[in-house]
Amino acid sequence: MIKDITIGQYFPGNSVIHRMDARIKIIMTAVFIVMLFAANSVWGLLVGIAFTILTFIISKIPGKLMLKSLKPIVPIIIFTAILNLLFIRTGKAYFEWKFLKITDEGVDTAVFMMIRIICLIVGTSLLTYTTSPIDLTDAIERLLSPLKKIKVPVHELAMMMTIALRFIPTLIEETDKIMSAQKARGADMETGSLIQKAKALIPVLIPLFVASFRHAEELALAMECRCYHGGEGRTRMKQLHMSIVDLYGSIFCVLFLAGVIVINIVV
Amino acid sequence: MAVIKTENLTYVYGEGTPFRKTAVDNVNIEINDGEMVGIIGHTGSGKSTLIQHFNGLLKPTSGSVYIDGERLWDDKSRLRPIRFKVGLVFQYPEYQLFEETCYKDIAFGPKNMGIKEDQIDKYVKEAARMVGLSPEILDKSPFELSGGQKRRVAIAGVMAMNPKVLILDEPASGLDPKGREQILGLIREYHEQMKNTVLLVSHSMEDIAKNVSKILVMNESKLFCYDDTVKVFHRSEELVSMGLAVPQITRVINRLKAMGIDIKDDVYTVGYAKKVILEMLEQKKNK
Numbered sequence: 001m002i003k004d005i006t007i008g009q010y011f012p013g014n015s016v017i018h019r020m021d022a023r024i025k026i027i028m029t030a031v032f033i034v035m036l037f038a039a040n041s042v043w044g045l046l047v048g049i050a051f052t053i054l055t056f057i058i059s060k061i062p063g064k065l066m067l068k069s070l071k072p073i074v075p076i077i078i079f080t081a082i083l084n085l086l087f088i089r090t091g092k093a094y095f096e097w098k099f100l101k102i103t104d105e106g107v108d109t110a111v112f113m114m115i116r117i118i119c120l121i122v123g124t125s126l127l128t129y130t131t132s133p134i135d136l137t138d139a140i141e142r143l144l145s146p147l148k149k150i151k152v153p154v155h156e157l158a159m160m161m162t163i164a165l166r167f168i169p170t171l172i173e174e175t176d177k178i179m180s181a182q183k184a185r186g187a188d189m190e191t192g193s194l195i196q197k198a199k200a201l202i203p204v205l206i207p208l209f210v211a212s213f214r215h216a217e218e219l220a221l222a223m224e225c226r227c228y229h230g231g232e233g234r235t236r237m238k239q240l241h242m243s244i245v246d247l248y249g250s251i252f253c254v255l256f257l258a259g260v261i262v263i264n265i266v267v
Numbered sequence: 268m269a270v271i272k273t274e275n276l277t278y279v280y281g282e283g284t285p286f287r288k289t290a291v292d293n294v295n296i297e298i299n300d301g302e303m304v305g306i307i308g309h310t311g312s313g314k315s316t317l318i319q320h321f322n323g324l325l326k327p328t329s330g331s332v333y334i335d336g337e338r339l340w341d342d343k344s345r346l347r348p349i350r351f352k353v354g355l356v357f358q359y360p361e362y363q364l365f366e367e368t369c370y371k372d373i374a375f376g377p378k379n380m381g382i383k384e385d386q387i388d389k390y391v392k393e394a395a396r397m398v399g400l401s402p403e404i405l406d407k408s409p410f411e412l413s414g415g416q417k418r419r420v421a422i423a424g425v426m427a428m429n430p431k432v433l434i435l436d437e438p439a440s441g442l443d444p445k446g447r448e449q450i451l452g453l454i455r456e457y458h459e460q461m462k463n464t465v466l467l468v469s470h471s472m473e474d475i476a477k478n479v480s481k482i483l484v485m486n487e488s489k490l491f492c493y494d495d496t497v498k499v500f501h502r503s504e505e506l507v508s509m510g511l512a513v514p515q516i517t518r519v520i521n522r523l524k525a526m527g528i529d530i531k532d533d534v535y536t537v538g539y540a541k542k543v544i545l546e547m548l549e550q551k552k553n554k
Contacts, residue, residue: 012285064283180324181363184355185424186347186379203375206365210410 011129016245017059018130022139024246028253029127035257036116036123041267044260045115051256052119061129069125070118077117084110133165138240155231167215171208178207268336269297270432270464271321271353275330278316282328290316292488293330298466300431303458305475305496306468308485309510314468315358317485318434321466322353335431351380354430358437360421364409369400369420372409376428387427394427397457399449415446422450426457433457434466439474451478476500476514476535484511497533516540 012018017025032051039045056066084106091105128136141158148154179189182203189200278291291313298304308314319325320332323339323346332339334349354376357363366372373394377387395405398419404412409420422438438454439447451467455478458465469475475482475496482499484491486509492499499506503513503521513521513535520534530547534540 062283177357178363180319181355181357181360182375183324184322184350184357185376185428186350187375188347188379203363203365207363211362 009128010132011061011065012132013060013130015058015060015130016249017055017126019243019245020130020249021240021242021246022131022135023143023240024242024249025127025131026136026139026143028249029124031253031257032123033120035260036119038257038264039260040264043267044263045112047256047259047263048119049115051253052122055126056122059126059130061126065129066122066125070121073117073121077114080113080117081110084113134162134238135240137162137165138236138238142240155234159231163219167212170215171212174211175204175208178204178211268300269333270300270335271298272296272333272336273320273330274333276317276320276327276332277329278313278320278325279328280316289488291320291327294490296483296490296493298464298483298493300464301462302481303455303465303479304467305479305482306466306485307470307472307475307482307511308491309470309487312485313488314485315436318355318436318466318468321432321434322350322355324350324355351376351428352430353432353434354425354428356422356425356433356435356438358440360424360438361409361414361417364417364421364424367408368406369395369409369412370405372420373405373424373427376424380428390427390429391423394423397426397460398423398453415442415449418442418446418450419453422454430463432464432466434468436468437470438467439469439471447474454478470511472512472514472517476517484509496535500535501532 032048035051036045036048039048085102086100086106088103088106088109089101091103091108093101093103094107095102131139137158140161141154144152144154144158179187183189187200187203189197189204192200273294273296276291276294277289280286280288280290294317306314306318316325320327320339321334323332326340334353337345337349339346339349364372366375370391373391374387377390382390391405392402395402400416400419400423404416404420409417412420418438422435425433435454439450442450451474454465454467467475467479480496481494482496483493484499484506491505491509492502500513500517503517506513516537517535520530520540523530531543534543
């Protein structure tokens with residue numbers, strides 16, 4: 001059950017997208033989001049969908065994995081669709097009953113929003129699936145480094161993120177172990193009312209909480225032992241490198257964005 | 268009668284991902300009631316995965332597990348009663364303590380079983396006595412105790428459920444030599460008193476040799492052998508090639524044999540070796 005959480009998990013591979021520079025990938029993702037929301041016609045959206053599908057195929061991420069990461073947001077997609085259906089009252093009415101009014105514009109927006117959110121999740125998941133967490137935080141640090149000038153602790157924030165990401169699998173494993181141990185003592189976590197279920201979590205949460213503090217303390221000590229003193233003068237073992245692939249990727253991405261903008265103007 | 272039986276038990280981790288790994292590969296064993304069995308194997312040989320099948324925490328990818336003749340996973344609602352029958356103490360069990368007092372923590376298992384309050388009290392005190400915890404510790408918070416004491420509380424928490432089979436995963440790991448001796452000693456005592464089945468997972472041959480009558484060896488996800496302690500240590504060359512160290516004293520005896528000294532085969536504890544060697548010296552003197 002707990003192993004099914006896939007959002008933010010790295011899926012090792014050697015596709016073109018895997019080999020791209022993490023900085024470019026982050027910027028591309030931002031451009032992609034702009035592309036999706038800039039598209040205001042069916043044709044524009046189709047370009048966005050094409051981009052999503054193309055990158056997805058190039059990345060060689062198994063479709064099953066992608067479906068898994070889409071599963072948890074199905075309720076959100078349905079919820080936004082329903083909101084759009086019910087609250088957009090302009091346009092030609094398809095159906096009217098008391099206060100309910102479903103119009104063609106409502107249907108259009110609902111479908112648009114659904115497709116946008118799905119593309120958004122697929123696209124952003126691709127970023128985390130194809131980039132190792134370490135590369136990702138490195139790239140964020142580099143991208144945000146201009147903010148150092150206005151005294152934003154960029155390195156510290158990136159370090160915190162790295163550590164948080166690094167500990168997700170550890171804590172998941174720990175949770176799994178503690179749950180197994182309490183189950184072995186007859187703890188019942190699956191049946192019962194909501195309150196009973198919440199209560200059943202106490203034997204898991206307390207040891208987990210204690211474990212997190214223990215990890216934090218051990219890690220802090222280990223970092224201090226290795227003379228960690230913050231970001232100043234710190235160099236990296238693995239440098240981020242831009243290559244020809246990144247250039248092609250950027251051009252590819254910009255072309256799609258341009259396509260969407262042109263379609264917006266023309267249509 | 269076999270209290271634990273597996274048929275072609277196979278378990279695969281992470282099916283369908285690049286991390287796919289067969290952790291237990293086609294294992295067939297029968298463990299009889301009332302035995303004290305040692306389970307040894309290298310790190311990652313599948314021993315921990317194997318034991319988690321015995322109380323239905325893991326579902327076999329294929330094959331089946333029988334506890335007392337009952338096939339697990341046929342009826343999911345039967346899993347909880349099975350877990351009370353097969354008590355499992357995980358590695359570093361002290362990290363699972365959560366209650367305000369040790370007493371309450373030990374009582375967690377019996378309470379889940381739905382036992383009456385006065386009966387629970389009896390079980391908790393009995394388990395605490397068994398692991399050598401004094402009554403005043405029971406009222407303390409488990410987080411105040413030392414590592415060794417915490418470990419005892421955690422082990423008592425499983426013993427208090429009076430399981431028919433008790434499985435312990437590396438119960439002595441991370442303790443100092445004296446702590447190791449004590450923990451293993453009390454497990455042996457528990458076995459002798461309760462006459463139930465005990466499975467002891469360890470990678471220390473010395474610990475295993477001293478305490479168990481049968482050994483199950485796992486190697487690279489497969490069952491290497493399941494036999495009497497003497498017979499297993501007889502295959503010391505194979506064990507060494509697997510990267511498992513045989514007890515030091517067995518190595519000494521093997522070396523003596525290689526030097527042409529006619530010595531018994533079944534020597535794998537220091538105490539017994541001393542006796543055998545003294546006897547031999549005595550014979551030599553009398554000649």
